[in-house]
Amino acid sequence: MEIAVIGGGNGAYAAAVDLTENGHHVRLWRRDKDAFQAVLDNQTIHVKDHNGSRTVSIKLASTDLKEVVNGAELIVIPLPAVTQQSLAKQLAPVLEDGQVIFLPPGTFGSYLMSKVLVDEGCKAKVAFAETGTLPYLARKYDELTVSISGRATRLPTGVFPSERSEQAFEVLRKAFPSIEPIQDALDGALMNAGPIIHPPLILMNAGPIEHFDKWDIHNEGTQTSIRNVHKALDNERIKIREALGYTKPHFPLDDHYNIEGEEWMYGNGAHEKLVDGEDWFEPLELKTHRYMREDVACGLAFLVSVGEWLDVPVPTAKGLLAIASAVVGEDLRVTGRTMENLQLASKTKAELKEILEKGLLQYEIS
Template sequence: MKEIWTIIGAGMGGKGLAAQLGIDGLRLRIHDVVDAQVAGIRAAGGLHVEGRDKDFAPIEMATTDLAAAVKGASVLLVSTYGTVHEQVAQQLAPLLEDGQAIVLIQGHFLGAAGFRAALDRAGCKARVDVAEMDGYPYMLTVKTPDRVLLTSIKEKWSLAAFPMARTAAVLDRIGPAFPGLGPASNMLETAFADLGGIFHAGGIITNVGRVEGEGDYNFYASNMVPSVCRLLVAMDRERIAVATAFGAKTVDIAGFLADTYLFKDMTVHEALQKMAVTHYRYAPAPKSLEHRYLVQDVMCGLVPIADFGRLAGIPTPTTHAVIQIANALTGRDFLAEGRNVQRLGLAGKSIADIKSMVAH
């Protein structure tokens, strides 16, 4: 019998994983806390898939019962918002079994380290691997609760385990299901490679009228005008400066777009406009400031960049400005709520301490 993989979180990301891995022949279960997210899958016995040579991905279990979903599964793919990783870890802690691998898709800045710490705080005794990907692998649209349109797969993305010594073992285990996935040098590399805070938050705060206005729109085609792209590049320079201070190798957003989508020899504006009409042509755009593009990607993307910059003495004025505008727009304090140094358990640590932690 093939081993069983369980997907935790049946939103767009979880359904995309279920669709692609299901038509690839893996034995799958899928869980969500909201029954409406899994009821259609349960009734159909899987997901209808468009855009691939197979049109149906069978799923053995679609449930709100986390214990049933986890029992006997060898790999758990966590596809939830980064803002609830700690809550998911607490719920999983008493249910886990020795030998299971937990992979966060995606980690959202040291997510695996935070997930491991949350498991420990919850008293987890099972010996499990915890790892994170630096990005989500697929482009897709959820058309109905039991139907997914898969478009394209990223050419390249990375995985890191915590501790790093387990990266090769986790990659050997799941790598065949994810062509293009490779090992990161350390978890700071996957942390600083998460560009959601730059693309998404930058694109939302400069287009609030469109987000809260009437009518649908294409996020990248409509929002990524040349001036917004200049803002993204300014934020990106700060990300790279902070990453460099921590010894994390990372490419700029133009290099990311070339490596991931093969958009070579283009400006950032040209690449994002091409991405809008290819990979993200059918992707629904945010219609609320509570969307993950703002809340999650500021809390788990921009806040750690700004706070790690503070720790390293690297100015991040543009990143701070975007966070402060997000605060003003929503009435929240994302610097306090987000993945800051304190919340990551790194208060009082030096740069050398943090580099050693993620390496060893």
Template sequence: MALKVAVLGGGNGGHAAAADLTNRGFCVHMYEDARFAGNLQKVFETHEITMAGAAGNAVVKIDMVTSDLKEAVEDVEFIFVAVPAFAHDVYADKLSDIVKPGQTVVVLPGTFDSLIFWKKFREKGVKDVVVAETNTLPYATRLQGPGSTLIMSLFNPLKLGVMPACKTQETLEKLRPFYPALEAVESVIACGLSSLNPIIHVPGCILNAGRIEYAKGEFFFYTEGFTPCVARTTEAIDKERIALLDSFGYESDIVAHGVGGSVVTDDIGEAIASDPNFAKIKGPADTGNRYYAEDIPYGLAPWAKLAHAMGVGVPVIDSMITIGSALLGYDCWEKGHSLQDLGIEGMTKERLKEYLETGC
């Protein structure tokens, strides 16, 4: 009998994960909130997703497509959460009432938000449930239309943080059948600080804001927008991220080594230019896009808040968040998740590392 998994979310990541895992022989329960189910009407009616690209070309039949969350996660061991960061607290709250001992919740990606799930589960008295997060979606992917997903590439390596970290090795072994490229890092904080999107999206979005608004989507973000000055700003942000990782004693690597194609280089501009998949990506079309609305308040801002609490200076990251707030017309410092939301406010570095290791 095929192993059952739940994929929560009907966007780019949810479609890709549901299609890929089904195509590889897993029994998938795909969930989308009833408020957004209309966007998946074709998938609800047919249970079919057409997939193309790096994970294969096929029309797959999803075993279950539902707007009943309890039904979706019933009798599954692994729950993959592929929804925007602003919805993580909502899903954490909903799942806290229905998860069962022995289940593993994986946030794709997390950017620290596995801590929100862990905090909520503890508050509700949930026991024997592991929460993990990846540093990015497993796929570079875009929806091509209703029930149609293009998977341009698969991220390798795909980093994994586990809460509590003492469960890392056993969780990694359980999840490897789904994503063989998984590599464990020291904690969910280490994983969140390895997230690619805030680094490679935000500088280009802020420094190209006028062009993005004018082009309304007819703009190749990486080929037109990733100029030398954008690359230098990206690398400056990356240095601050690495300084924060270093302050915890965690391993780190520069962002140029985590992206790109056939060229191995320390230059992020060269790494981006070497991957033909980046050349295909258009947009964003406006400042409402997730490159702005998610990656600034829910990506960079939590990094900065943690850095401030740990006494690590991140002036370039700070400037991106402040300018981003002016561009978006709301305070990105306030909109994103706080250290209190994550359950780690007021912790010293030593106490935080203990909490990450033991979960308590």
């Protein structure tokens, strides 16, 4: 299958390599030409995983977005949510009917990007899909090398608009056999693990993060008190899902940590594999890191706003969002990705469900 991968981060490099090795024709686009130059020159990426180290030649690495997107059945965008609005503007003139755009995870970016496409006058009939996590546990060593320490075994995925689900899942399964269909894109957005796992880890570890040169939030930073906050926050997510009519499995975060629990997105024992190696040590500048700007400012703010829209109490989420706002000096409930800023706060549940099913073209969204 012809696949376009958009981005230059951990997930994009991992997807380009993995999909190529699974027999697909992969074209990789990145906007930062200077950082991308080594891949452009070699048309290869180095990869390290349980099979060892090797160099993989991809079909095309390019900074020409049209060249990469044209003719692709599937467009994989494993980029932080903060990039989605600007990227949608760039994609608007080059998208084609029938393409499937995959956001792993999406943070309800399927709706946001669709709205931008409509605002930009894009007429292409595309489907978006978003899931609860990246298909890979991956880290780049440098601009030519990626390490993949795990692959998702279950990817709960919803489609926007959901009436195009059948065609979208037919395409998605060719690339990601572990995909599990769920109701719609909001169902997928509320599977996103990032806004549950990362806000407690960075905020409750803020002292050691800013003090020590090296601090692994996933290892020594994951203690009982933090796990308890994870559980409380995740229970609020699940109550929101239930209020919207979404049913089990809810993929509770506890299953990621408990080997005896139901298989989570990366399979049993994934947490132990994650903390065994050195891949997950990384610098954390709290005001700018993606855990703050994506998982808090987009994901957690969205969760709080949906809870308030539904009149579902979310005290843990609200408290963490308030603390994060103090850390960054910005009211993230006002500036973040929220029902209000997505122009959805005035909708009823029935109206939102119809939008999720039918899409945006027939609605006034200005």
